Amino acid sequence: QITLKESGPTLVRPTETLTLTCSFSGFSLNSIGAAVAWIRQPPGKALEWLAFIYWDDDKRYSPSLRSRLAISKDTSKNQVVLKMNNMDPEDTGTYFCAHLAVSAYWFDFWGQGTLVTISS
């Protein structure tokens, strides 16, 4: 069974860098076709895809946030890390990590999400 769980700070100051970790089990990011994504949701608003990383370290980023994002993986720890710099109050929201269906583009398993507030 695939499970994912996000961890990281709940409060970040404006202009700081957010670092989030997705810890997962039930699959390996060494397996061909495997990928993990990050998606966020401001309070009361829609889902917004941020990035994903493939088993072969290929990466894709949201065009609107590309310059602020960096995604990486540690296959030995079964973790994916997302860094987002220059945080702004508008970045406040729940951040989810999710498993991409193998060699496909839908998200079949999601973490519970972690709420991040940007405030001074």
Next chain:
Amino acid sequence: YELTQPPSVSVAPGTTARITCGGDKIGTKSVHWYQQKPGQAPLLVIYYRDDRPSGIPDRFSGSNSGNTATLTINTVDAGDEADYYCQVWDSSNSHVVFGGGTKLTVL
């Protein structure tokens, strides 16, 4: 690439809910649908064209043609009340796109 959903849909229990997702030539893409209840993570309910993950009842179905994809929920009950999001892969730009979400209210 943009996906347009109506902000809200309201139906009576036992009837059929149809939630649309509009996009340019969306009929040429695979559209995936998620259900999200308050305080919960999204749940995949339809993927690829009209496939349902294990555990999703066959009351949920998807269709897609032209510029509109539709999620249909038959015999709606109070447990279906949630936000629903459509999602596609924009292959020309290599990125994921979500619709703005539709709040389904069961009257």
